[in-house]
Amino acid sequence: xxxxxxxxxxxxxxxxxxxxxxxxxxxxxxxxxxxxxxxxxxxxxxxxxxxxxxxxxxxxxxxxxxxxxxxxxxxxxxxxxxxxxxxxxxxxxxxxxxxxxxxxxxxxxxxxxxxxxxxxxxxxxxxxxxxxxxxxxxxxxxxxxxxxxxxxxxxxxxxxxxxxxxxxxxxxxxxxxxxxxxxxxxxxxxxxxxxxxxxxxxxxxxxxxxxxxxxxxxxxxxxxxxxxxxxxxxxxxxxxxxxxxxx
Amino acid sequence: xxxxxxxxxxxxxxxxxxxxxxxxxxxxxxxxxxxxxxxxxxxxxxxxxxxxxxxxxxxxxxxxxxxxxxxxxxxxxxxxxxxxxxxxxxxxxxxxxxxxxxxxxxxxxxxxxxxxxxxxxxxxxxxxxxxxxxxxxxxxxxxxxxxxxxxxxxxxxxxxxxxxxxxxxxxxxxxxxxxxxxxxxxxxxxxxxxxxxxxxxxxxxxxxxxxxxxxxxxxxxxxxxxxxxxxxxxxxxxxxxxxxxxx
Numbered sequence: 251x252x253x254x255x256x257x258x259x260x261x262x263x264x265x266x267x268x269x270x271x272x273x274x275x276x277x278x279x280x281x282x283x284x285x286x287x288x289x290x291x292x293x294x295x296x297x298x299x300x301x302x303x304x305x306x307x308x309x310x311x312x313x314x315x316x317x318x319x320x321x322x323x324x325x326x327x328x329x330x331x332x333x334x335x336x337x338x339x340x341x342x343x344x345x346x347x348x349x350x351x352x353x354x355x356x357x358x359x360x361x362x363x364x365x366x367x368x369x370x371x372x373x374x375x376x377x378x379x380x381x382x383x384x385x386x387x388x389x390x391x392x393x394x395x396x397x398x399x400x401x402x403x404x405x406x407x408x409x410x411x412x413x414x415x416x417x418x419x420x421x422x423x424x425x426x427x428x429x430x431x432x433x434x435x436x437x438x439x440x441x442x443x444x445x446x447x448x449x450x451x452x453x454x455x456x457x458x459x460x461x462x463x464x465x466x467x468x469x470x471x472x473x474x475x476x477x478x479x480x481x482x483x484x485x486x487x488x489x490x491x492x493x494x495x496x497x
Numbered sequence: 498x499x500x501x502x503x504x505x506x507x508x509x510x511x512x513x514x515x516x517x518x519x520x521x522x523x524x525x526x527x528x529x530x531x532x533x534x535x536x537x538x539x540x541x542x543x544x545x546x547x548x549x550x551x552x553x554x555x556x557x558x559x560x561x562x563x564x565x566x567x568x569x570x571x572x573x574x575x576x577x578x579x580x581x582x583x584x585x586x587x588x589x590x591x592x593x594x595x596x597x598x599x600x601x602x603x604x605x606x607x608x609x610x611x612x613x614x615x616x617x618x619x620x621x622x623x624x625x626x627x628x629x630x631x632x633x634x635x636x637x638x639x640x641x642x643x644x645x646x647x648x649x650x651x652x653x654x655x656x657x658x659x660x661x662x663x664x665x666x667x668x669x670x671x672x673x674x675x676x677x678x679x680x681x682x683x684x685x686x687x688x689x690x691x692x693x694x695x696x697x698x699x700x701x702x703x704x705x706x707x708x709x710x711x712x713x714x715x716x717x718x719x720x721x722x723x724x725x726x727x728x729x730x731x732x733x734x735x736x737x738x739x740x741x742x743x744x
Binding site for chain 2: 259260306308330335338369370371372373375377
């Protein structure tokens with residue numbers, strides 16, 4: 251038995267997310283179907299985590315096991331030749347049998363891309379959330395972002411599905427949250443783990459604060475009461491990138 | 498009578514080019530149809546030049562005349578609200594009545610985007626030409642590019658439609674041809690004018706030289722004999738950008 255870690259980049263636009271879906275095409279499904287063509291056996295990919303419909307990945311990782319040792323170069327070449335152009339296998343390495351794409355992960359990095367300008371850029375519209383308000387305050391957003399650093403129970407910034415889950419399962423440590431402004435303003439999040447929809451909920455809240463529609467105090471309240479309804483709306487999926495899984 | 502210069506950015510992917518086409522949708526047609534909706538009159542746009550099917554523009558310019566003076570802010574806002582997201586009006590200014598988007602132009606800048614790497618980037622695949630060859634020589638391409646600088650009869654690098662056209666009509670001056678390498682390698686061309694398919698034919702030739710499939714001498718021969726068949730194939734349209742029209 252041999253185990254491999256595969257790293258994929260994909261544009262999520264056309265897909266119903268990473269996971270195999272009853273309705274819509276899952277990225278996992280597309281890859282597994284292509285693997286079956288040239289490995290002549292059904293392969294199960296286990297990813298570091300799911301990405302939602304429309305979310306992109308610059309480096310999603312997944313492990314899989316096969317009976318025979320792979321020719322890494324040939325495998326990469328063959329799989330990329332079969333995959334659609336919006337999914338690429340960018341790295342493939344052999345790993346110890348106890349490696350697990352999800353449980354061995356030490357953390358993840360996500361980025362969220364904003365276009366803070368009166369007009370959307372036709373060439374980046376598929377990857378950025380357009381915020382046209384001239385009154386948008388980057389300073390307020392930066393100030394508010396500091397509140398997310400460190401260890402917190404992020405339940406209030408997770409999807410409803412986390413309600414009722416014990417606190418020990420919704421505590422995460424945000425190690426870094428940087429905001430780099432430019433033609434595209436990039437928010438980069440590094441944490442030991444992320445709850446479902448956590449990045450999009452944090453971005454939605456930060457953008458509402460920048461727009462003056464929410465107060466910084468709403469973040470404090472959301473952490474205290476663990477209630478999503480005090481925070482902002484989730485930011486759209488199409489501007490979110492899974493940048494890296496850390497091991 | 499009032500005359501205006503409008504500057505548009507567009508992603509050409511979905512369109513049959515700038516010009517109104519019998520088959521396929523022209524960008525000019527899309528804009529004119531939207532203008533008619535809120536100006537209640539048929540507007541004729543005259544562009545600095547056509548762009549081919551699939552070619553993009555960061556700043557294509559066009560002029561038009563109207564009987565009544567426009568509210569510039571309202572006009573920009575209304576037109577952008579009606580236009581599809583892959584076309585944006587980025588600037589609108591009043592110009593003297595003798596201004597002509599094509600004849601007043603002093604030159605143009607085009608850029609061509611190459612991806613020189615084993616794998617295509619899923620996020621840039623719509624805007625770059627992927628050259629996977631590991632043996633590709635950027636140095637040879639740079640050396641060859643110098644031959645295009647200055648005043649030349651570019652007939653050998655134009656589309657077949659220029660055959661038989663008098664030389665005085667195919668002489669152009671290439672003022673700048675820069676090659677900037679990176680994740681995307683960008684070739685930028687500035688000239689007082691460009692013949693039909695000239696940039697794509699030059700890029701095709703340069704890439705063939707970089708790949709070792711053509712010699713630098715082929716450029717010399719193409720200039721001398723004015724015969725396209727000695728030069729390389731035209732590079733694909735989807736990686737070409739009209740960057741700016743100079744007045």
